[in-house]
Amino acid sequence: MRDEIRRRAARIAWPILVTVLMLVGWEIAVRVLGIRSIILPPPSEVLAVMVERHDLLLAHLWPSLYLTVLGFALSVIGGILVAVLITYSSIVRAGFYPVIVVSQVVPKISIAPLFIVWFGTGTLSSLLLAFLIAFFPMTINAAMGFEAVDEDIHRMARTFMGSPWQIFWKIRMPNALPYIFGGMKISITLAIIGVIVSEFVASQEGIGYLIKLAGGLLDTPLMIAAIAVLSIAGLALYMVIASAESFAVYWQPPAEVVAAGGG
Amino acid sequence: MRIASLQKSYGALEAIREVSFAVGEGEFVSVLGPSGCGKSTLLMMIAGVIAPTAGEIRVKDAKVTGPRRDVGVVFQSPVLLPWRTVLQNVLFPVELMRLPRAQYTGRAMELLRMAKIDEFAAALPRQLSGGMRQRVAICRALVHNPDILLMDEPFSALDAITRDEMGVELLRIWQANRKTVIFVTHSIREAAFLSDRVLVMARRPGTIIDDVAIDLPRPRQIAMTEDETFNHHVRHLRNAIEASHAG
Numbered sequence: 001m002r003d004e005i006r007r008r009a010a011r012i013a014w015p016i017l018v019t020v021l022m023l024v025g026w027e028i029a030v031r032v033l034g035i036r037s038i039i040l041p042p043p044s045e046v047l048a049v050m051v052e053r054h055d056l057l058l059a060h061l062w063p064s065l066y067l068t069v070l071g072f073a074l075s076v077i078g079g080i081l082v083a084v085l086i087t088y089s090s091i092v093r094a095g096f097y098p099v100i101v102v103s104q105v106v107p108k109i110s111i112a113p114l115f116i117v118w119f120g121t122g123t124l125s126s127l128l129l130a131f132l133i134a135f136f137p138m139t140i141n142a143a144m145g146f147e148a149v150d151e152d153i154h155r156m157a158r159t160f161m162g163s164p165w166q167i168f169w170k171i172r173m174p175n176a177l178p179y180i181f182g183g184m185k186i187s188i189t190l191a192i193i194g195v196i197v198s199e200f201v202a203s204q205e206g207i208g209y210l211i212k213l214a215g216g217l218l219d220t221p222l223m224i225a226a227i228a229v230l231s232i233a234g235l236a237l238y239m240v241i242a243s244a245e246s247f248a249v250y251w252q253p254p255a256e257v258v259a260a261g262g263g
Numbered sequence: 264m265r266i267a268s269l270q271k272s273y274g275a276l277e278a279i280r281e282v283s284f285a286v287g288e289g290e291f292v293s294v295l296g297p298s299g300c301g302k303s304t305l306l307m308m309i310a311g312v313i314a315p316t317a318g319e320i321r322v323k324d325a326k327v328t329g330p331r332r333d334v335g336v337v338f339q340s341p342v343l344l345p346w347r348t349v350l351q352n353v354l355f356p357v358e359l360m361r362l363p364r365a366q367y368t369g370r371a372m373e374l375l376r377m378a379k380i381d382e383f384a385a386a387l388p389r390q391l392s393g394g395m396r397q398r399v400a401i402c403r404a405l406v407h408n409p410d411i412l413l414m415d416e417p418f419s420a421l422d423a424i425t426r427d428e429m430g431v432e433l434l435r436i437w438q439a440n441r442k443t444v445i446f447v448t449h450s451i452r453e454a455a456f457l458s459d460r461v462l463v464m465a466r467r468p469g470t471i472i473d474d475v476a477i478d479l480p481r482p483r484q485i486a487m488t489e490d491e492t493f494n495h496h497v498r499h500l501r502n503a504i505e506a507s508h509a510g
Binding site for chain 1: 307310311312330331332334336338339340342344345346355356358359360387389407413
């Protein structure tokens with residue numbers, strides 16, 4: 001028991017220690033080498049900006065976060081629905097699935113300007129890009145999870161008179177949960193990328209806009225502060241999903257949790 | 264239960280040819296044969312999951328056309344659902360058949376007690392040993408009180424010692440419930456030890472070549488496997504199988 005606690009503490013403590021060491025190294029390097037703040041500000045200055053201008057940072061963080069979560073949620077729902085179609089419809093599996101897979105060679109970020117043309121510079125473009133980019137790993141993972149049911153389990157359910165509806169809800173769905181969470185962990189980071197890129201291209205608000213704006217003003221400390229805020233928010237979203245996963249997929253030890261696919 | 268001229272082909276491949284036999288109520292019958300002789304296919308046809316190419320299966324004079332409520336199946340591997348507790352796994356057929364769950368919970372616990380795993384009712388399958396998981400699978404097959412228990416090499420994945428124990432346990436549970444059992448196995452000793460009757464199957468095409476009554480007294484004990492009567496039966500079964508290979 002005590003060993004378990006110690007191991008868990010070590011798992012958290014080591015990465016934190018490494019991070020702190022890197023920040024300290026950065027701070028020292030900047031000061032010793034006399035690097036100008038406009039090129040690379042020390043972490044202490046970035047932190048000061050984060051504290052001083054937190055109103056500005058948060059004002060731009062919320063719209064980005066909101067669109068990320070919304071785009072992600074849509075990709076989860078859409079991905080699962082399409083995965084169900086892939087599982088149950090031979091037409092979709094034979095016709096659409098290969099097209100979905102092959103369409104992944106198009107770097108979705110390159111579509112961002114096209115979306116601006118179609119949907120304007122507003123939030124709709126950001127939302128759709130986040131959705132599009134997060135959708136694929138969600139679909140692939142969910143489809144894999146639905147398919148990965150052991151043939152013996154299927155047969156067992158049929159000998160006990162299980163209907164296709166029961167087999168879906170009582171077997172395929174729980175079986176797919178670890179895969180779905182694996183997909184969600186990939187999708188959430190991709191949704192962030194989608195929103196930020198879209199804000200780079202054309203937007204009047206959001207963290208992506210702020211990063212570009214600070215770059216234009218040569219305000220490097222603000223730029224790095226915005227990146228830091230974005231990273232912290234991304235990490236928080238990821239951790240929310242990871243803890244939901246360990247709660248929902250209670251029957252699997254954490255080390256075995258599956259993840260596959262990617263954007 | 265009566266099986267008449269049963270046949271199953273997959274394209275040109277003839278898996279089962281002209282299998283006919285009858286099983287009395289409460290009888291323990293083993294189907295013994297080498298792997299690939301179609302004995303699992305035969306069992307799945309009795310379960311109503313696979314349709315025969317020709318011939319028919321009748322249970323209490325009703326023709327089998329699909330999965331039925333009066334059948335319980337135990338597979339080679341336990342096939343438990345990892346997200347369900349032991350008790351929830353045992354109650355799974357009750358749920359699928361939409362039977363009143365509350366009524367069957369008591370019975371499920373009673374079966375777990377009989378199988379000596381009631382203290383693990385709230386545990387997840389991964390916390391159990393292989394033998395314990397297969398006990399759960401047996402309880403699951405019996406929970407809805409079927410008349411017929413179909414077992415497809417249920418102990419073949421277990422080690423020899425656990426296997427002997429499970430055989431004795433199974434007979435104890437069978438004696439208390441008196442189901443008709445059809446037990447598929449490739450172990451001659453297991454078939455002889457457990458059964459009232461052993462049907463010997465040959466392969467390619469799968470067909471029954473011998474029907475041997477085992478007249479050992481019940482309840483059976485491991486010690487009986489030392490007896491001359493037991494060994495006589497084992498020799499007889501082995502000769503039957505070898506004769507089929509020669510021919």
